[in-house]
Amino acid sequence: MKTKAAIVYEYKKPMVVDEIELEGPREKEVLVQFKAAGLCHTDLSIINGVIRMPPPPCIPGHEGTGIVQEVGPGVTRVKPGDHVILMWVPICGECYYCLRGQPYLCVNRDKGRSGVMLDGTCRLKKGNQYIRKMVGIGSFSEYNVVNEESVLPIDPDIPFDVASIVGCAVITGVGAVLNTAKVKQGSSVAIVGVGGVGLNVVQGSVLANATKIIAIDILDNKLAFAKQLGATHVINASKEDPVEKVKEITGGIGVDYAFEALGRSETVLTTFKLIRRGGRAVIVGISDMDDKLTLPVYEIPLLEKSILGCYYGSANVKVELITLLDLYKTGRLKLDQLITNRYSLEQINKGFEDMESGKNARGVIIY
Ligand SMILES: [Zn+2]
Ligand SMILES: [Zn+2]
Incomplete structure (x- = not known):
């Protein structure tokens, strides 16, 4: 299928919003239609080459929420139609760190940071060129395929924009x-x-x-x-x-x-x-x-x-993301006030200009 995405081809240059090819989900992978993606300073570090993982061409974006469209064989945690929040460590639940209650240090995170799927391959292409995605997510794309380990189902009542910023800035x-x-x-x-x-x-x-x-x-x-x-x-x-x-x-x-x-x-x-x-x-x-x-x-x-x-807030991520959304529902965590500007994907470079000039508490892309 095709998807529209914001791509870093060269450091310190504006991202290019382009239509690219997206391969469907393989085993234990999920196709997500993104609904909202927060703009975080770490994305800017990828765009500017301050953080050089993953290398260009790549799609930044690690705060995101969306709807599961399709699942590959063997997926058990989510089904099509589920509203999900993306986690920027694809938590395995079984490694040395996960077993000691530190899932944010999971061994899977290095593979995620290098911009490929857990099997080491890419699902995105422009012509013959593979395109990597930030921390296994790449939420600056209308659609993306992610590992099952990267998604967590959330209550469908929670607005997508609000939930997206919980995934990084808030937690x-x-x-x-x-x-x-x-x-x-x-x-x-x-x-x-x-x-x-x-x-x-x-x-x-x-x-x-x-x-x-x-x-x-x-x-x-x-x-x-x-x-x-x-x-x-x-x-x-x-x-x-x-x-x-x-x-x-x-x-x-x-x-x-x-x-x-x-x-x-x-x-x-x-x-x-x-x-x-x-x-x-x-x-x-x-x-x-x-x-x-x-x-x-x-x-x-x-x-x-x-x-x-x-x-990642030294957090027990899967539990605490839900706790934070519950705190929002009961009014103890202010999230609506944090979103100062909303942008379309085409306006993404403007969103980062606004971040750099200090205009935003948080800017969010709305698909
Ligand atoms: Zn972030
Ligand atoms: Zn682990």
Whole structure:
């Protein structure tokens, strides 16, 4: 069949929206008709070549929801007509990591990241050229074939656009707070960078009953989003020194937990400086693969400062995606407010321009 998709042919160039050939699902694979796809900063990293997995030509897009159209032989988890959310680790459930409750580290994720199906082949082609897709999903395509392990059925009442952003920004941000840092009630929290993920660190901190939630960014409109979602303090780092200001807010101590949601060595260092003795710094942002950092190492034992990495919200993904959608239904998680702009697939490059200029909390492609 044919599908229309946004393709990265060359780094740092606009994506090309083109019609390409899509082969149907093989064994344990599923054909999904996408209904919505969130625009995430990690997609931009693929477009710009900051992350070079998968190599071009490839289709980005790892936040997505849609409807199962067809299933290959042996598929048992979903059937045609099911509404599904896409997971960017095709969780096997049986490997060393899955068995230890860390499905986000599943061995399958490396195959997903290289842009091929779990059997190592591609389903997308333009002429004779195979086209890879980001983390085994490639949601910037009207249709795509994915592994059965990448889809999770959801309640058909939930709007597709809202559910799509839960798949990355929300589970990562909220999970960083509840799973990675394990923020305790009454804590102080600082968030460096309040884009799609950082805003959900704010929301997660509200769910954890943190009492000081300090949002740090260089754009006032993003800080305004953070306030709407529950930040108690905001700091514009282009006007004030965030480390000094956080000291002032916390009576000279520093915060219990700080989160870095940008993926840059300078802001990771800032995040490390924001935490108190015994505090935890959680790194969520994915940096350039060549970015290196120099740290005051003695502070790690002397001040008992911890640095924790967070991937996919350190989440029990299949359970927590559903929990997050339930929290949305009961009004405890604000998702409608997070979607600031909707685009057609043809407008996708405009969507990323808006992201880069800081206009969006989250932009979403609607098919
Ligand atoms: Zn993402
Ligand atoms: Zn596994």
